[in-house]
Amino acid sequence: MSSADAIDWTNPAKKQTPPEPGPLYEKRKAVHPQRIDGNFRRFKWLVMLITLGIYYITPWIRWDRGPYAPNQAVLVDLANRRFYMFGIEIWPHEFYYVAGMLIMAGIGLFLVTSAVGRAWCGYSCPQTVWTDLFQHVDRFVDGDRNARMRLDAAPWGPSKIAKRGFKWTIYLFISFWTGGAWIMYFADAPTLTVEFWTGQAATVAYATVAILTATTFILGGFLREQVCIYMCPWPRIQTAMLDEKSLIVTYKDWRGERRGSVKKAAKNPEEYGDCIDCNQCVAVCPTGIDIREGAQIGCITCALCIDACDRVMDEIGRPRGLIDYATLEDCKNEAAGGTPKPILTTLLRPRTLIYLGIWGAIGAAMLFSLGVRSHTELTVEQDRNPPFMLMSNGDVRNAYTVRLRNMESRPRDMEITMSGLAGGLMWSDDMAREKAARSLTRTVSADATRIVRIYVVAPAGTASQPFTFTVTSLDEQREQDTTEARFEAPEGTP
Amino acid sequence: MANKDGSPKGGASKRIDEPTGTEFVGHEWDGIEELDTPMPRWWVWSYYACIVWAIGYVILYPAWPLLEKGTEGVLGWTSRGQFAAEMQTEADRRAPIVAALASIPIEKLPENAANMREAISGGAAAFKVNCVQCHGAGAAGSKGYPNLNDDDWIWGGDLKAIETTLVHGIRWGGSRETRLSYMPAFGRDGMLTQAQISDVTKHVMSLGENGAANQKGAEIYAAQCASCHGPSGTGDRKLGAPNLADAIWLYGGSRAEIEQQIYAPAHGVMPGWKDRLDPVTITMLAAYIHSRGGGEDFVDRTAKEGAAAIEARPETGAISDEQR
Ligand code: SF4
Numbered sequence A: 001m002s003s004a005d006a007i008d009w010t011n012p013a014k015k016q017t018p019p020e021p022g023p024l025y026e027k028r029k030a031v032h033p034q035r036i037d038g039n040f041r042r043f044k045w046l047v048m049l050i051t052l053g054i055y056y057i058t059p060w061i062r063w064d065r066g067p068y069a070p071n072q073a074v075l076v077d078l079a080n081r082r083f084y085m086f087g088i089e090i091w092p093h094e095f096y097y098v099a100g101m102l103i104m105a106g107i108g109l110f111l112v113t114s115a116v117g118r119a120w121c122g123y124s125c126p127q128t129v130w131t132d133l134f135q136h137v138d139r140f141v142d143g144d145r146n147a148r149m150r151l152d153a154a155p156w157g158p159s160k161i162a163k164r165g166f167k168w169t170i171y172l173f174i175s176f177w178t179g180g181a182w183i184m185y186f187a188d189a190p191t192l193t194v195e196f197w198t199g200q201a202a203t204v205a206y207a208t209v210a211i212l213t214a215t216t217f218i219l220g221g222f223l224r225e226q227v228c229i230y231m232c233p234w235p236r237i238q239t240a241m242l243d244e245k246s247l248i249v250t251y252k253d254w255r256g257e258r259r260g261s262v263k264k265a266a267k268n269p270e271e272y273g274d275c276i277d278c279n280q281c282v283a284v285c286p287t288g289i290d291i292r293e294g295a296q297i298g299c300i301t302c303a304l305c306i307d308a309c310d311r312v313m314d315e316i317g318r319p320r321g322l323i324d325y326a327t328l329e330d331c332k333n334e335a336a337g338g339t340p341k342p343i344l345t346t347l348l349r350p351r352t353l354i355y356l357g358i359w360g361a362i363g364a365a366m367l368f369s370l371g372v373r374s375h376t377e378l379t380v381e382q383d384r385n386p387p388f389m390l391m392s393n394g395d396v397r398n399a400y401t402v403r404l405r406n407m408e409s410r411p412r413d414m415e416i417t418m419s420g421l422a423g424g425l426m427w428s429d430d431m432a433r434e435k436a437a438r439s440l441t442r443t444v445s446a447d448a449t450r451i452v453r454i455y456v457v458a459p460a461g462t463a464s465q466p467f468t469f470t471v472t473s474l475d476e477q478r479e480q481d482t483t484e485a486r487f488e489a490p491e492g493t494p
Numbered sequence B: 001m002a003n004k005d006g007s008p009k010g011g012a013s014k015r016i017d018e019p020t021g022t023e024f025v026g027h028e029w030d031g032i033e034e035l036d037t038p039m040p041r042w043w044v045w046s047y048y049a050c051i052v053w054a055i056g057y058v059i060l061y062p063a064w065p066l067l068e069k070g071t072e073g074v075l076g077w078t079s080r081g082q083f084a085a086e087m088q089t090e091a092d093r094r095a096p097i098v099a100a101l102a103s104i105p106i107e108k109l110p111e112n113a114a115n116m117r118e119a120i121s122g123g124a125a126a127f128k129v130n131c132v133q134c135h136g137a138g139a140a141g142s143k144g145y146p147n148l149n150d151d152d153w154i155w156g157g158d159l160k161a162i163e164t165t166l167v168h169g170i171r172w173g174g175s176r177e178t179r180l181s182y183m184p185a186f187g188r189d190g191m192l193t194q195a196q197i198s199d200v201t202k203h204v205m206s207l208g209e210n211g212a213a214n215q216k217g218a219e220i221y222a223a224q225c226a227s228c229h230g231p232s233g234t235g236d237r238k239l240g241a242p243n244l245a246d247a248i249w250l251y252g253g254s255r256a257e258i259e260q261q262i263y264a265p266a267h268g269v270m271p272g273w274k275d276r277l278d279p280v281t282i283t284m285l286a287a288y289i290h291s292r293g294g295g296e297d298f299v300d301r302t303a304k305e306g307a308a309a310i311e312a313r314p315e316t317g318a319i320s321d322e323q324r
């Protein structure tokens, strides 16, 4: 492996000297990322602001649904099995909308990963966002990288104890706030807040807050990048979804090597590349890795090292982009003296377009079906034991359990009508048989299902045959739903 | 075989993975080799924590199977105990309903839709335990065991009549107030000849407009049967005499079956439940049977009333209707 053309671009690291046999278990190496500013850092701030904002504020948005339904814009009402999202209300039997959203989330992840690598990991994964938040707390309390490293090494004394105590208190406060916000999605937020502080809330609410506080505190405060490297399955999956056309954060070693200080490079410009071995890219990395060793599982593609190196390049008067977003294909091209493909060609290629197409189609289909779905539904279940009944005057009777669904948040009158089955009449278990008719009307409470047991009777001699039940909402909407049912009669009824 | 760098495979000098500087463990699968990367230390601590948890669990809960029975655990937890606690919780929830049902006379039960609903669902459960053996899971009965879904009632089909049947039974030795009726065995005891029985059978069948009238049979009927079953065969509920003019036959409606019933009638026995079930359960059973579609003296609960009753239970809200 002496010539540059033999470099394996997925892992262009150098040969290292074999270490002494290592320990069986390894202590976590503390990571103290340095403060950095730049385009990607500012983008990361923005994403953090938006995601945290959405997370903490959403449950407090109100949405007037009238007196019969909760007034919380986003609410997962587990007790009543309803999911409210602004103007949309999902019932348990419509769970396919949730499934559709999950599929869209999955395909969205494929799309983003195949286009721009592990951008989810780098910017919007909760573990990343909260770790970032906690790292800012570190900076706020202990100072930047060097100060933190010094404090880490310092013996425990009053000042260190005070600082750690203060820092961990802030951790705990953030963690508690995180757990607290979570439960607000499952009950009326203002009411639950009062209940929570007066000891009236459900045990499960306290348990959830306790568990989420503990996990945020431990995972965000202490385990940090260990979660990404050892615990999380996504890095493995996302790595498998990358291809040589995906944009990933890359150190352009054909341009950077051989590394050397500014002085050395100035003396011997032929021998040295652009990397001045200042280690800024390592210092700012939130997972503590050296991107110059090549693409690796520890890299969450947050691009902070790009920000760091670009500043260095500006300072020493070299072009930016020694570390840059690049595809493996571009790497080969560039190393061979070519130019990278334009960004749009990279982003819009068949693979990403197919993902985008599927993603968009599912979204459009769900929006369409949400738009046209009826808020009145009817299901009919026939009694099977016995399938039919002989009445004393010879008539044949069948029984059905009819469910009326009113998915509007106001009570509605609904008319059930039967068609077909000549001579058939129906009545229900809450009325006398004498009033049997071809249709009956029941009021269904707001946002509820009403079960009506319906008896259908037909004159002696009627043969087994299908007929239909129709439900019509008796309001200006006049929504309808129809279901076919079967009338059973004894064979050879005289 | 030797490694690329010439060192022997395995043994004292192990191979090193170039990019990571980590030793190989020596296993290979399809060209993929495993590295001897050290475990993170938090992992081993989590492992110890799990062991501590497991020990605590074994101390607190039943765990070790021994010869006779398992260890009991200091918490004293058992699955039976948990079951009993859950049953108690349910009994506590139902206590007010049971109290209400105990204090309402059964005739007044339908006036409150919620009470009626609770009674019907309680009765459905009690029916499955006590009644399905004879009347079938769907209450459709079989020959000799009345169908409880239809509108034919030998002893009356309002709530009160059904309750009385349930309490005292039919031809049941355990209660002096039991429903009692016997039909003479006209053939076996020599009261009618075979020819007469045949004639009266034809007449009985014509009562339900199932066959031509028969003069001889009509005369025998008037003399022997009309006192109980009525001149037109519509029966008498006070005596427990079945209606012969309808389409429902407890022991079968074919000519042979009717003849057999006149020759030597079968008489079913239903046990009274007063000593075995508490009054509230009997009330609920009556409500359930009444609700099967043939109940008489129905109190019409309008749609509006039903809806109001549902909305009046805010603690369960919309779902109460789903569970009905
Ligand atoms: S190597 Fe660069 S892109 Fe990767 S995690 Fe570290 S700072 Fe982020």
Ligand code: SF4
Binding pocket: A251, A256, A274, A275, A276, A277, A278, A279, A280, A281, A282, A292, A308, A309, A312, A322, A323
């Ligand atoms: S920041 Fe840039 S110049 Fe500095 S060590 Fe990293 S790659 Fe080299």
